[in-house]
Amino acid sequence: MTLTEQLVPDSGPADDRTAALTKKAADHLWMHFTRQSVLERDGVPIIVKGEGHHIWDSHGKRYFDGLSGLFVVNAGHGRRRLAQAAAKQAEELAFFPIWSYAHPSAIELAERLALAAPGDLNRVFFSTGGGEAVETAFKLAKHFFKMTGKPMKTKVISRAVAYHGTPQGALAITGIPGMKQMFEPVTPGGFRVPNTNFYRAAEAGGPADDLEAFGRWAADRIEEQILFEGPDTVAAVFLEPVQNSGGCFPPPPGYFQRVREICDRHDVLLVSDEVICAFGRVGNTFACDTYGYVPDMITCAKAMTSGYSPIGATVISDRIYEPFRHGTDYFPHGYTFAGHPVSAAVALENLDIFTEEGLNERVRTKSPLFRAALERLTDLPIVGDVRGDGYFFGIELVKDKATKETFTDAESERLLRGFLSGALFEAGLYCRADDRGDPVIQLAPPLTIGEPEFDEIEGILRSVLTEAWARL
Numbered sequence: 001m002t003l004t005e006q007l008v009p010d011s012g013p014a015d016d017r018t019a020a021l022t023k024k025a026a027d028h029l030w031m032h033f034t035r036q037s038v039l040e041r042d043g044v045p046i047i048v049k050g051e052g053h054h055i056w057d058s059h060g061k062r063y064f065d066g067l068s069g070l071f072v073v074n075a076g077h078g079r080r081r082l083a084q085a086a087a088k089q090a091e092e093l094a095f096f097p098i099w100s101y102a103h104p105s106a107i108e109l110a111e112r113l114a115l116a117a118p119g120d121l122n123r124v125f126f127s128t129g130g131g132e133a134v135e136t137a138f139k140l141a142k143h144f145f146k147m148t149g150k151p152m153k154t155k156v157i158s159r160a161v162a163y164h165g166t167p168q169g170a171l172a173i174t175g176i177p178g179m180k181q182m183f184e185p186v187t188p189g190g191f192r193v194p195n196t197n198f199y200r201a202a203e204a205g206g207p208a209d210d211l212e213a214f215g216r217w218a219a220d221r222i223e224e225q226i227l228f229e230g231p232d233t234v235a236a237v238f239l240e241p242v243q244n245s246g247g248c249f250p251p252p253p254g255y256f257q258r259v260r261e262i263c264d265r266h267d268v269l270l271v272s273d274e275v276i277c278a279f280g281r282v283g284n285t286f287a288c289d290t291y292g293y294v295p296d297m298i299t300c301a302k303a304m305t306s307g308y309s310p311i312g313a314t315v316i317s318d319r320i321y322e323p324f325r326h327g328t329d330y331f332p333h334g335y336t337f338a339g340h341p342v343s344a345a346v347a348l349e350n351l352d353i354f355t356e357e358g359l360n361e362r363v364r365t366k367s368p369l370f371r372a373a374l375e376r377l378t379d380l381p382i383v384g385d386v387r388g389d390g391y392f393f394g395i396e397l398v399k400d401k402a403t404k405e406t407f408t409d410a411e412s413e414r415l416l417r418g419f420l421s422g423a424l425f426e427a428g429l430y431c432r433a434d435d436r437g438d439p440v441i442q443l444a445p446p447l448t449i450g451e452p453e454f455d456e457i458e459g460i461l462r463s464v465l466t467e468a469w470a471r472l
């Protein structure tokens with residue numbers, strides 16, 4: 001019997017259950033970042049099972065998980081040993097905080113993360129997710145400078161269209177206006193600079209014919225912003241190694257080295273927001289290693305446990321930690337569930353899987369093949385650009401390849417929401433069709449996949465994008 005048959009017996013109970021769940025969802029569930037009207041009108045796909053790089057919906061239909069849930073399930077679904085690690089820890093010690101007391105799994109995980117982090121990033125402050133890790137880094141940057149005689153350093157710089165989470169502090173760092181307007185006034189002090197979208201370099205006003213020159217230009221916009229605001233008022237720069245929102249913008253060669261120099265020159269902390277990019281997504285435990293820079297803090301979450309239990313962390317340099325080592329001062333910040341014993345135990349097991357199966361090496365070796373498979377799609381008239389790194393790629397869709405003309409808001413709405421998201425899912429590929437910047441399709445599959453799956457993804461995208469173009 002196949003798994004699909006097990007999930008959906010010949011009779012109707014599975015469909016009855018789906019109908020009941022659909023009704024309950026419409027009546028009571030408030031989805032995140034989702035139009036509730038769609039839920040109430042059409043219902044919502046209900047995902048009931050995962051195995052490897054596949055997920056199944058409540059009708060028993062199988063899909064390729066091309067987004068690892070939400071950049072999370074890097075080791076793949078259905079890993080019994082991760083579930084067992086969680087159960088073992090829950091039986092032994094289900095919960096204890098890390099407020100004044102500690103427990104072994106948080107201690108072991110802190111050491112493991114510190115050993116994996118570059119330079120002098122030796123101190124780990126746990127949270128329960130990525131937004132809290134960013135919030136922690138923001139608060140810590142301000143607190144650190146207050147303790148070290150630079151109390152005016154409170155502002156933060158980040159890049160256009162970047163997403164850094166939803167708490168009000170993190171929202172000040174998030175660079176997507178449409179996610180902030182309704183919550184104004186958000187925490188003050190957030191400033192934006194251009195991102196590293198080389199495909200649209202000319203529109204941003206940067207050099208469009210030389211990637212390294214574009215990287216220098218983009219890094220210099222950070223220095224310009226620091227100088228505009230006054231170095232004495234700027235605490236930190238928050239950057240993702242590869243910017244997710246907008247569609248996978250990798251750093252041009254030399255970009256981060258120049259940013260590091262700029263930050264050092266003005267005593268501004270460099271925070272590497274690796275909520276998506278850490279844990280193998282671009283071929284290393286920490287993505288700053290992929291691009292050869294040492295930040296002052298790393299924020300991470302998502303794939304630390306491959307999603308089997310939630311956790312986040314801010315990894316902090318000795319320099320920032322130093323004033324907190326002595327005396328009576330402390331960092332008055334924390335979360336009840338931070339460093340949760342079950343999550344920490346699962347994270348340790350997950351990192352063991354990474355080592356045993358060489359997942360980081362696998363990504364480094366196979367990434368060029370994944371890229372090559374996706375680049376075959378550039379023969380389609382709608383595919384303007386394929387970009388990214390590791391197992392993390394974005395495909396930008398355009399109306400006119402020669403001019404790079406993008407879609408109007410109305411066209412984008414029709415294309416992405418009206419057709420592509422549904423058609424890709426219908427064709428068996430769960431991934432993201434996003435228009436927080438220009439319209440892109442994003443892929444971030446589990447790190448366990450290889451050549452046959454790259455071809456499979458390309459095949460599905462080819463047929464759906466061909467149809468999308470015909471409809472346009």
Ligand code: PLP
Nearest residue numbers: 129130131163164165273275276
């Ligand atoms: N930072 C980045 C770069 C992210 O991509 C995300 C979420 O996708 C966050 C922060 C927020 O993480 P969370 O949703 O776990 O709060």
